[in-house]
Amino acid sequence: MYCNYCGKVIQDDAAVCAYCGIRVGASLARTKLLRPRLGRKIAGVCLGFSEYFDIDVTVVRVVWLVTAIMTCVGFVPYIIAWIVMPEEPLLISAPVSVQQVTNP
Numbered sequence: 502m503y504c505n506y507c508g509k510v511i512q513d514d515a516a517v518c519a520y521c522g523i524r525v526g527a528s529l530a531r532t533k534l535l536r537p538r539l540g541r542k543i544a545g546v547c548l549g550f551s552e553y554f555d556i557d558v559t560v561v562r563v564v565w566l567v568t569a570i571m572t573c574v575g576f577v578p579y580i581i582a583w584i585v586m587p588e589e590p591l592l593i594s595a596p597v598s599v600q601q602v603t604n605p
């Protein structure tokens with residue numbers, strides 16, 4: 502894949518660009534708004550938003566809670582997001598890691 506910032510070719514599984522040091526892996530992997538399977542508290546909605554916008558999941562949860570309490574709509578938006586947001590595909594990186602272990 503290519504670095505978004507310097508445009509040089511870097512490893513497909515690289516998390517940080519070797520040339521300019523910019524973090525590339527997580528931001529490129531999260532191009533869709535999904536509910537991750539790992540690390541979720543309720544339905545993964547907050548975690549999905551945090552990974553999509555690249556902000557701390559705690560901040561997202563606090564914003565969700567404050568918004569739910571302050572606006573009197575409660576958790577209706579959360580439930581809508583729960584229904585609308587697709588779940589992360591199961592074991593998306595498993596074949597790659599198995600190959601790396603068995604064929605070093």
Ligand SMILES: [Zn+2]
Pocket residue numbers: 504505506507508509518519520521522523
């Ligand atoms: Zn770069």
